[in-house]
Amino acid sequence: MNRTTPADEVRAQLAALLPRLRRFARVIARNVADADDLVQASVEKALVRAEQWRPGSKLDSWMFGIMKNAWIDEIRARRRRERVHAPEEAGFGVGDASAAARDIALSVQAAMARLPEDQRMAIALVLVEGLSYRDAAESLGIPIGTLTSRLARGREALQALLGGKEGAP
């Protein structure tokens, strides 16, 4: 009889999680190719170290943590090689929205792209992925107080970048 390995279990759960991992990656990597590369590298990493995941704990928080580290490694590697970031891509994933909603989505994506990495990750986890402050802080490996202050600064910056749009329409 086949034994279920930790990797099997992680893999089974990851299949359902992929759309969200792609979304999180899109927020932090800002273009589709880099984002999917990030998802791929993180999934491969997660499968290799699947036994480090505690069954019963939240796989999404664990994965977001892996993705955050993989992204930071990637940024460092690019700096070392003096590679420039691929240009951000405007307007992915807003296909079916109404014109007004599309406008807002585009402005939000553009504003998000200008936030510092740490603030963007905090916002991605809490506002986009809907994690609790506690889970988000755990994913990022930071205290809750640090998470909330990044979140607050990031939001403030977004409000400023989006100008009058914050309440509209």
Place this chain on the structure above:
Amino acid sequence: MKRFSDEMLMAYADGELDLVARAEIEAAIARDPEVARAVERHRALAGHVRTAYDGVLAEPVPDRLAALVAPSGGAPVADLPARREARRIAIGRWQVPPYTALAASVVLGFVIGMLVMREPAAPYEDVDGAFVARGALAAALTTELASLPDNSGVSIGISFRDHAGDYCRTFHMHREASVSGLACRQGEDWKLEVLAAAPQHAGELRPAAAMPLAVLHAVDAAIEGEPLDAGAEAKARDAGWRKARNVAE
């Protein structure tokens, strides 16, 4: 009247406060329109940020990602038919030139850790931040042909020229750890572009077709034209893998 920090109001809007704090803020909202507006701003922004990325969830997941978590497929799991399928898909789709060395760097760190643990003499060396093949690996890359059986613990997969005209070769090491990778010629060295853990098949010669996805992606991104055939491979070796700029074409 008690003043609430913006962070408090934000936490309220995010549903992160306990009952008591929530009641206090709701009372403040009721009597102070400014507090009400601040909370509303937080909520509205949160809503806009959330919906800005909603579309990603509706996109079909690319096959190369789905293949990773398919019950029987994907690196680093050993399942040859699924991997061949994944490879076919990956080669077909991966046409985005900005090959980020992301997969590479992540896998590289892991595999190098593995090699350091297992290999008595590391088959690579860190030269100014780039990993360069050494020892048996370097020798195999320089002298071995893909068509010949190897007895060095390293077998060569495909050889090709990259966009800059430098020669690159995929390889598989199977003596201690089972590792595949891509190396490209840099001067007199072979620079390791990617290393990835490869499944081990006891007693079975591992088909070159079953290279880990990370390696395939790297090849696909780097390759200019077609892989070398056996004749061109031998010629390139005999010419010392010198950069092929002056090839008349």
